[in-house]
Amino acid sequence: MVDVCIxxxxxxxxxxxxxxxxxELSLTIVDKGGDVALGATRANSAIxxxxxxxxxGTLKARLNVRGSxxxxxxxxxxxxxxxxxxxxxxxxxxxDRETLKELKARGEKNGxxxxxxxxxxxxxxxxxxxxxxVTCALLAKTGAIVCPYELCMAAVGxxxxxxxxxxxxxxxxxxxREGEGYRVISGTGESVLAKxxxxxxxxxxxxxxxxxxxxxxxxxxxxxxxxLLDKECGRLISHTVFRCPSKMxxxxxxxxTVDGNLLLGPTAEDIDDKSDVKTTAEGIAKIRASAAExxxxxxxxxxxxxxxxxRSVGSTGDFIINSPTDNFVxxxxxxxxxxxxxxxxxxxxxxxxxxxxxxxxxxxxxxxERRPTHYFSSLTNEEKNEIIKEHPxxxxxxxxxxxxxxxxxxxxxxxxxxxxxxxxVKRRTRATMGxxxxxxxxxxxxxxxxxxxxxxxxxxxxxxxxxxxNIGKTKSGD
Amino acid sequence: MNVDLVIIGGGPAGMAAAVAARKSGLEDILILExxxxxxxxxxxxxxxxxxxxxxxxxxxxxxxxxxxxxxxxDLGIPFLTGTTVVDIDKNRxxxxxxxxxxxxxxxxxxxxxxxxxxxxxxxxxxIAGTRPAGIYTAGTAQKFVNMxxxxxxxxxxxxxxxxxGLIMARRMTLEGxxxxxxxxxxxxxxxxxxxxxxxxxxxxxxxxLSHTVVDIKGKDRVTGVVIAKVDENRRPIKETEELIPCDxxxxxCGLIPENELTKKAGITLDRVTGGAxxxxxxxCDVEGIFACGNVLHVHDLxxxxxxxxxxxxxxxxxxxxxxxxxxxxxxxxxDGKVRYTVPKLISEAEDTKLYFRVGSVMRDVxxxxxxxxxxxxxxxxxKLAPAEMETVTLTKEMIESIDSGxxxxxxx
Numbered sequence: 001m002v003d004v005c006i007x008x009x010x011x012x013x014x015x016x017x018x019x020x021x022x023x024e025l026s027l028t029i030v031d032k033g034g035d036v037a038l039g040a041t042r043a044n045s046a047i048x049x050x051x052x053x054x055x056x057g058t059l060k061a062r063l064n065v066r067g068s069x070x071x072x073x074x075x076x077x078x079x080x081x082x083x084x085x086x087x088x089x090x091x092x093x094x095x096d097r098e099t100l101k102e103l104k105a106r107g108e109k110n111g112x113x114x115x116x117x118x119x120x121x122x123x124x125x126x127x128x129x130x131x132x133x134v135t136c137a138l139l140a141k142t143g144a145i146v147c148p149y150e151l152c153m154a155a156v157g158x159x160x161x162x163x164x165x166x167x168x169x170x171x172x173x174x175x176x177r178e179g180e181g182y183r184v185i186s187g188t189g190e191s192v193l194a195k196x197x198x199x200x201x202x203x204x205x206x207x208x209x210x211x212x213x214x215x216x217x218x219x220x221x222x223x224x225x226x227x228l229l230d231k232e233c234g235r236l237i238s239h240t241v242f243r244c245p246s247k248m249x250x251x252x253x254x255x256x257t258v259d260g261n262l263l264l265g266p267t268a269e270d271i272d273d274k275s276d277v278k279t280t281a282e283g284i285a286k287i288r289a290s291a292a293e294x295x296x297x298x299x300x301x302x303x304x305x306x307x308x309x310x311r312s313v314g315s316t317g318d319f320i321i322n323s324p325t326d327n328f329v330x331x332x333x334x335x336x337x338x339x340x341x342x343x344x345x346x347x348x349x350x351x352x353x354x355x356x357x358x359x360x361x362x363x364x365x366x367x368x369e370r371r372p373t374h375y376f377s378s379l380t381n382e383e384k385n386e387i388i389k390e391h392p393x394x395x396x397x398x399x400x401x402x403x404x405x406x407x408x409x410x411x412x413x414x415x416x417x418x419x420x421x422x423x424x425v426k427r428r429t430r431a432t433m434g435x436x437x438x439x440x441x442x443x444x445x446x447x448x449x450x451x452x453x454x455x456x457x458x459x460x461x462x463x464x465x466x467x468x469x470n471i472g473k474t475k476s477g478d
Numbered sequence: 479m480n481v482d483l484v485i486i487g488g489g490p491a492g493m494a495a496a497v498a499a500r501k502s503g504l505e506d507i508l509i510l511e512x513x514x515x516x517x518x519x520x521x522x523x524x525x526x527x528x529x530x531x532x533x534x535x536x537x538x539x540x541x542x543x544x545x546x547x548x549x550x551x552d553l554g555i556p557f558l559t560g561t562t563v564v565d566i567d568k569n570r571x572x573x574x575x576x577x578x579x580x581x582x583x584x585x586x587x588x589x590x591x592x593x594x595x596x597x598x599x600x601x602x603x604x605i606a607g608t609r610p611a612g613i614y615t616a617g618t619a620q621k622f623v624n625m626x627x628x629x630x631x632x633x634x635x636x637x638x639x640x641x642x643g644l645i646m647a648r649r650m651t652l653e654g655x656x657x658x659x660x661x662x663x664x665x666x667x668x669x670x671x672x673x674x675x676x677x678x679x680x681x682x683x684x685x686x687l688s689h690t691v692v693d694i695k696g697k698d699r700v701t702g703v704v705i706a707k708v709d710e711n712r713r714p715i716k717e718t719e720e721l722i723p724c725d726x727x728x729x730x731c732g733l734i735p736e737n738e739l740t741k742k743a744g745i746t747l748d749r750v751t752g753g754a755x756x757x758x759x760x761x762c763d764v765e766g767i768f769a770c771g772n773v774l775h776v777h778d779l780x781x782x783x784x785x786x787x788x789x790x791x792x793x794x795x796x797x798x799x800x801x802x803x804x805x806x807x808x809x810x811x812x813d814g815k816v817r818y819t820v821p822k823l824i825s826e827a828e829d830t831k832l833y834f835r836v837g838s839v840m841r842d843v844x845x846x847x848x849x850x851x852x853x854x855x856x857x858x859x860x861k862l863a864p865a866e867m868e869t870v871t872l873t874k875e876m877i878e879s880i881d882s883g884x885x886x887x888x889x890x
Contacts, residue, residue: 228601278608281692305601307609381573385580392577397512397562401738437599439615443626458628462611467698469611470628471725474653 002026002165003358005184005194007172007208009036009417011148011342012334013200014155018078019346020353021162022366028192029156030170030184032204034464035424036156036417037149039202040338042427043226043277043309045253045266046148047240049337050087050140052107052115053250058318061110064337067344068112068142074343075146078154079372081258087143087240088118088127090294091136096244100138103245107140114141129236131294143240147258148339149427150373153417158370160416162363167192168420169464172201175211181327182212196327196358198349203274203312205320205332214324219333221274221310224266225283230302230435234260241294250336252290254298259430264291264298266309277308304435311335321348327356373415373428376408398448399441401434406448413452421461422469425449442469479584482506482798484572486563486739487592489518491771493546494784495590498791500553504798508584509550509557510574516550516557517543518594519617520780522624525645527672531781542780566743568764588766588794591740591754592787595733595772597642603731605637607694610701616642616730623649631726635703636660637691641669641778641865643730648677650728657681658722661689661705663712666839668732668865670778690714694727703727733776743767750818751775757823758830759793759802760786768794775820775833778867782833786820802826808880813888815840817864827878831871832887836862840889845870849885862889 004020006013009031017029031038048071054061075082091100097117104115116139123130123137130137160166167190174185181195201208206219234256243251255263267283284306291298314320314333319341323329329352331345338345354360376384376394387407388395394407412419412428419425422432425445432438432445446460446469453460461467483499485492488511496509515521520528523539530536533545550557561576572584597615614622614630620642622630632655636643639662647657660678665688667674678685686705692714693704707718735753737745745762746755753774754762760770770790771783796802808824810832819834832847840862847855847870854876862868870887 227604275697278694279606281604281606284604284606301602303602303604304599306604381581384575388575388577388580395575395577395580396560397564397575400512400562403562403564435599436596437601439597439599439618442614442618443621447626457626461698463698465698467611470622470630471632472629474623474627474629476627 001181001193001195002028003194004196004198005030005182005192006198006200007184008039008200008202008205009033009152009156009166010039010041010200010202011037011152011155011339012331012345013198014152014159015342015346016198016200016331016349017159017164018155019350021159021164022362022368023360024363025360027159027164028167028194029159029164030167030172030186030192032169032171034168034420036166037152037427040309040311041148041152043307044148044224044311044339045255045336046145046257046263047087047253047255047339048144048146049340050107050115050142051110051112051337052103052138052140053245053337054110056106056109059321060319060337060341063319063341063344063348065111066347067337067341068144070343070347071144071146071340075151077369078151078158079370079375080146080151080154081374082144082146083258084142084144085238085240085256087140087242088123089138089140089242089244090123090130090134091244092133092293093135097136099244100136103138112140112142115139116141127237127239127241129296130241131292131296133293145240145255145258146339151342153428154370154373157416158367161367161370166417172208172211175208196329196353196356198329198331200331202334203310205312205330209324209330209332212325212328214330216324217320217332218315219312221271221276222313222335223269223271223276223308223310225279225287225306225308226263226265227284227287227303227306229262229264229299230304231260233262233299233302236262236297237295243290243294252287252294254291254295262298270313274310277310279306279308304437319345321345323352323356373412374430376405377403398444399431399434401436402430404429404431409445409448410452413449420453421464421467422446422449423463446470479582481508481584482587483508483590483794484584484586485509485590485592486566486572487511487518487594487771487773488513488516488557488559489592489594489771490520490543490546490780490783491594491773491787492518492590492592493543493550494787495592495770495791495794496555497546497549497553498788499795500555502792502795504795507555509555510561510563510572511557511559512562514559516547516559522620523645524624525649528780531779532784546784563739566739568744570766587798588768590790590794591767591769591773592771593736593739593773595735595776597729598732598734600729603729605691605694608696610694610696610699612696612700612726613694614726614728616640616646616728619646619728620649623653629653629655631655633724634658634726634728635691635705635722635724636728636730638662638729638731639667639669639685640730640732641673643728644669644673644677646728646730647683648681651681651683657683658724659684659686659705661686661691663688663690663708666863666865668730670865691727692719695721700725700727733772735773735776737773740769740773748818748822751820755823756821757807757825758821758828759826760790760821761793761797766797775818778865782867806883808877809884811884811886813886815889816887819887824872824877828874829871830877831869833867833869834887835867836864836889839863843889845887845889847872847885847887849880849882854885
């Protein structure tokens with residue numbers, strides 16, 4: 001029997017696992033996907049929100065502000081890229097100006113520091129490409145950007161380095177009481193017996209809660225489409241530019257990413273299918289129209305990819321973090337600002353476990369830091385050459401657009417949590433993520449993956465399951 | 479390390495430039511190639527049709543490449559494979575990396591850029607739908623089939639009628655796959671007429687002009703694509719939507735010169751070609767840096783790549799020797815029907831071939847080069863098409879007669 005089973009290897013489950021992994025607790029993380037970070041964590045706005053959006057007094061507001069304060073240190077410890085670039089909520093009318101004033105007041109009540117209302121002249125001083133019709137803005141100096149799946153992978157990875165087990169392709173269909181604990185059972189009959197279960201299953205967290213008889217909430221999926229632009233466009237703006245919120249929600253943002261691209265999106269569309277991540281012509285058109293108003297000079301010819309994420313929206317309007325039954329914790333409805341709140345959610349859940357009487361004694365052997373995933377690319381040429389001397393594969397460029405070497409790809413495949421498919425390698429190394437989108441390097445990465453995993457070339461998949469890259473050999477390849 | 483002439487890229491352009499430079503008497507040359515062997519993209523183009531203009535015979539891609547590789551070797555021109563250039567600057571310092579040498583720098587007296595081009599990826603096309611496995615550029619599929627010996631799919635739809643897409647339609651068919659259709663957004667083909675004939679018509683593969691893919695279906699692997707006819711503004715017509723079940727979508731929607739290094743050196747790029755702005759000798763606006771082949775503008779035939787690379791190779795030698803004379807610069811303006819010319823500037827009075835492309839299909843027209851009102855040259859053409867690169871040659875005498883600093887080229 002393990003002490004804790006966490007269902008869901010997204011950023012919330014990952015951060016909780018990492019937090020708990022410093023204690024003498026045995027942990028198992030299960031996820032229905034073929035990799036970690038495949039739900040809302042894979043595709044969201046990648047923003048550390050300052051904390052002026054959430055209504056004062058809510059758990060969401062509290063964890064947002066706390067998470068925002070914790071994020072920089074957390075990223076540093078986990079070796080994850082973080083940039084405090086500040087955010088601007090831009091308005092186009094007097095009505096918007098009033099809304100921004102309200103936001104500022106709310107933010108201050110929530111404990112957010114560094115909020116400032118700016119007029120157009122002041123905005124232009126810090127952001128010269130702001131849209132022509134923007135008249136006012138709320139500047140939040142504590143706003144930041146981070147890469148959500150990188151944060152999740154680092155958290156799960158460090159938890160694993162500290163002894164946590166990760167079970168992928170583990171689709172929880174049944175949870176049975178067994179003695180003091182629970183038996184968590186997958187669709188294929190595999191099971192994990194745990195004293196305590198933490199439900200961090202994202203859009204599916206209501207289904208998981210229902211397995212222990214808790215039907216007090218529901219979660220639905222809100223589809224958000226995004227467009228990602230070439231790194232050439234990453235310096236168009238330095239702040240994250242939000243649109244003044246309206247009845248239609250927070251709207252579309254234009255933001256640089258920590259990797260230097262420009263990100264546009266998301267749309268917001270509530271849908272029934274919790275796995276529908278298609279992009280639509282309408283969504284793309286909506287993003288274009290809004291982004292062009294917020295920022296001038298967005299070159300839509302430089303879009304390198306578009307994608308869709310599903311945010312999990314709970315039925316209560318607030319984060320749903322509770323214990324409906326003994327030793328079972330729900331961490332559900334973690335919509336925006338869920339990424340920002342994740343470190344604070346982990347801290348909060350740790351407190352809940354403590355209150356439940358679970359012993360939290362620190363491990364002797366606890367590893368508290370993780371080497372940055374992209375450490376190699378940030379070395380000086382001299383330092384790189386030291387490594388290349390011993391390991392020449394670090395000078396063999398596989399992905400030319402993002403300059404990723406064979407050494408980095410092989411190392412990523414051997415690092416917790418290990419990727420098993422092309423998209424997994426992409427999220428860890430950025431190989432195939434550049435302007436050619438894997439056109440040149442995919443065949444080589446398939447080769448490296450096959451070698452490292454000890455499988456045939458044609459068994460390599462794009463994203464697990466039956467997503468085979470190749471369907472067989474050619475006539476002459478037989 | 480100091481080298482007189484560094485050539486970035488060991489494909490057809492780089493090799494031809496190196497050979498021309500050596501034949502002009504330059505000793506100190508170094509070719510840097512990121513792949514494990516010389517030859518560039520020709521290595522995976524195992525079909526024939528290369529070299530008709532150059533050698534008067536039909537060669538396969540590897541055969542064409544080998545002719546140049548053999549010359550490079552016979553002439554003793556040094557080259558480094560497995561070597562990726564990561565930076566160049568305007569002082570012609572090249573930073574490269576390879577397993578053998580690590581990260582190293584070379585100071586060059588002249589540089590020839592010959593990095594080739596890449597295919598436009600799916601992301602740039604903004605096709606709605608899911609993102610399963612089974613969507614590849616035609617060139618990626620070509621690498622899987624011809625270099626690795628694996629089939630990326632068996633039921634194929636191709637979007638875009640670029641030459642690689644046409645070639646792959648035939649190649650996949652020969653390998654036992656069913657190619658259901660080639661959809662082309664424009665009302666004319668993006669590939670050469672001979673490829674339409676030999677790769678599609680000979681295999682009864684339908685070419686659907688003014689059609690595009692509006693949706694991609696499938697979760698793990700592609701299960702189908704929805705195609706639709708487009709109106710004159712290239713907007714899909716809803717009523718014409720049709721689902722084609724398939725497991726693969728190949729994209730052949732244009733090639734983009736790979737000019738990331740070029741930008742690092744501060745070289746001005748032409749918005750139409752995506753390549754550097756060059757003069758007749760293929761020198762960029764940063765002194766001592768030349769460009770040729772598909773990194774400069776996308777060619778239809780490798781024969782023209784070789785021809786252009788030789789110009790750059792010879793000019794680089796002249797530059798290194800201090801013999802490159804810049805007399806008055808003449809700008810070549812286009813009329814819109816002609817989309818661009820290479821070169822865009824003429825700086826030396828010698829016979830100069832202007833390569834150009836038109837923006838639409840035109841029949842029974844004349845290509846006219848003028849200085850102001852004065853007609854320098856007029857050439858009748860039965861047919862001009864965007865997929866076919868055209869040329870006109872200005873003689874030394876014509877160029878010497880120009881004194882206003884600009885000429886124009888138009889189709890009428």
